[in-house]
Amino acid sequence: MPYFIVASYAVVLGLSVAISGYLSYEGLLRSAHEITLPLVVFLMTIIFSMDATISYFRSTERSYRLPILIWVVAAFFSIASNFNFLYSNFMRDDVIQNTLAEQITVFRNDIGATRHALTSTETARFAVEQRTDLDVEFDNLLKQINDPLRPGCGEECRSHMAEIERILGRSVTNLAVPPIGSDPEIVNDWYTRYRSTAEEVLEHSLGTTSAPAIFALAGRIDSALLEYDSVARLLANKDGLSALPEMSNLSQDIERQANELLPEGVSVKHETIDPTLGRLGEIVYAFQNGFGEMPNPVATAVSLVLASVVDLLPFLLSFALFGKGRLERSERKRRDGGGRGTIVE
Numbered sequence: 001m002p003y004f005i006v007a008s009y010a011v012v013l014g015l016s017v018a019i020s021g022y023l024s025y026e027g028l029l030r031s032a033h034e035i036t037l038p039l040v041v042f043l044m045t046i047i048f049s050m051d052a053t054i055s056y057f058r059s060t061e062r063s064y065r066l067p068i069l070i071w072v073v074a075a076f077f078s079i080a081s082n083f084n085f086l087y088s089n090f091m092r093d094d095v096i097q098n099t100l101a102e103q104i105t106v107f108r109n110d111i112g113a114t115r116h117a118l119t120s121t122e123t124a125r126f127a128v129e130q131r132t133d134l135d136v137e138f139d140n141l142l143k144q145i146n147d148p149l150r151p152g153c154g155e156e157c158r159s160h161m162a163e164i165e166r167i168l169g170r171s172v173t174n175l176a177v178p179p180i181g182s183d184p185e186i187v188n189d190w191y192t193r194y195r196s197t198a199e200e201v202l203e204h205s206l207g208t209t210s211a212p213a214i215f216a217l218a219g220r221i222d223s224a225l226l227e228y229d230s231v232a233r234l235l236a237n238k239d240g241l242s243a244l245p246e247m248s249n250l251s252q253d254i255e256r257q258a259n260e261l262l263p264e265g266v267s268v269k270h271e272t273i274d275p276t277l278g279r280l281g282e283i284v285y286a287f288q289n290g291f292g293e294m295p296n297p298v299a300t301a302v303s304l305v306l307a308s309v310v311d312l313l314p315f316l317l318s319f320a321l322f323g324k325g326r327l328e329r330s331e332r333k334r335r336d337g338g339g340r341g342t343i344v345e
Contacts (some may be wrong), residue, residue, distance in 0.1 A: 005321050009055065009314070009317055009318070009321055009322075012313065012314055012317060013048065013051055013052065013314040013317075014048075016310045016311065016313055016314045017044050017047060017048045017314075019310045020044065020047070020078055020082060020310040020311050021040055021041075021043075021044040023081065023082040023085050023086065023307065023310065024040045024043060024044070024077075024078050024081040024082055024085075025037065025040045025081075026081075026085040027080075027081030027082055027083070027084035027085035027086075027088075027283065028040060028081045028084075028283075029281075030279075030281040030282050031282055031283055031284075043074050043077055043078050044078075046070060046071070046074040047071060047074050047075060047078060047311060050067045050068075050070050050071035050074065051071065051314045051315055051318055053067040054067045054068060054071065054315070054318045054319075054322075055318040055321070055322040056322075058318060058319065058322040058323060059322045071315065075311045075312075075315070078311050079307050079308050079311055080283055080287070080307075081283060082306075082307035082308075082310065082311070083286065083287075083290070083303050083304055083307035083308075084281070084282070084283045084286040084287075085281075085307075086302075086303040086306055086307055087280070087286050087289075087290050087299060087300065087303035088280035088281045088286055090296075090299040090302070090303055091280060091289070091290075091295070091296060091299050092280050094295065094296065095280050095289060095295075096235075096240050096241055096280075097231055097235075098295065099241065099244075099277050100231045100234055100235070100240065100241070100243070100244075101231050103244060103247060103273050103277065104228055104229075104230070104231065104234070104247075106271050106273060107224075107228055107247045107250075107251055107273060108225060108228065108229075110251055110255075110268075110270040110271060111221045111224055111225065111250075111251065111254050111270070112221075112225065113268065114221065114254055114255065114258045114268045114270070115218050115221040115222070117258065117262060117266065117268055118214050118217060118218055118258055118261060118262070119214070119218055121210075121214065121261075121262065121263060121266075122263070123209050123210050123211050123214065124211060124214045124215070124218075126211075127206050127209070127211035127214075127215070130167060130202060130206070131202065133167050134164060134167050134168075134198065134199075134202060137160050137163050137164045137167065138164070138195050138198070140160050141157060141160040141161065141164070141191070142191060144156050144157045144160060145157055145178075145187050145188075145191060146184070146187070146188070150180050150181075151180070151181065151182060151183075151184050151187055152178050152179050152180040152181055152182040152187055153177045153178055153179065153180070153182075153187070153190075154179070154180045157177075158177070161177075161194075164198055168198060168201050168202060168205065169205065170201065172194060172197050172198045172201060173193075173194060173197050177190070178190050210261050213257075213261055214261050217254065217257050217258060217261065220254070221254060224250055224254070228243065228247060241277075241279065244273060244274070244275045244276075244277060245275035247273050248272070248273040248274070248275045251270045251273055252270065254270070255268055255269070255270040290303065290304075
């Protein structure tokens, strides 16, 4: 019987250490990197040795306080890494989706507010008004010169040209203007060249202000709003959490550029997007999410129980099977029984 107990305990201890070693390796891999394997071997060696030592010391009635202390330290790190691996697998999809949803909202709100601040500046509004007024006048000019009854540029056409030059603040061109009755092809060719020149003048005029940079940044924001619009898109195109560093860098870059363009006394501040959020697989984050935020108490409880049982089982069995005198009792009974003689008179 004692040999069966010892053999059974050895099997349980070996299996428990092997399972715990696998869980610890997976749980430490993202934190310990290249030293993961030697660290796990070291922890499992300590746990195995201390379990065996505690069992032996109990069976021989020796003090096992120091082995227990050493076991507790090693088991703490083992259970922590086991929990990290198990909890990360239970919660990976939920945490990724929740993290992305929260950070997408932060990102879009920040850059959307920044876009509004940029386009609300006096420089941007003035540029938009100029372009709008210019487009209206050119539309009117085009209709006028293409009048089927009076093609070409007459008095009404020249009034539109005067308004265009007033908007631009300078004369556009001194090229000949096709008079009434000109060939429509010649008229339209003149219109194309005239409008192109006027738009160049406008762009050159606006180029002396911050308007082009403001509109370029607003366009960049529009592209970002389309690219980072939903969790589903990020999971499909950005491999999930890998989008967080991109969003973080982009948000900071847009904030910096916007503050350079905004007038004095006006600034924007973006909430920091932590690129490490949602990084299940790292012990610190798993504990923070599992015990601090605790989005799923059942997953936390199940992970903790499973993480602990592989290390606690052989430890508890060492107390249950190798109690004071437990193994010696049956052996002593056999010796006592075998030593008795029968008196024959």
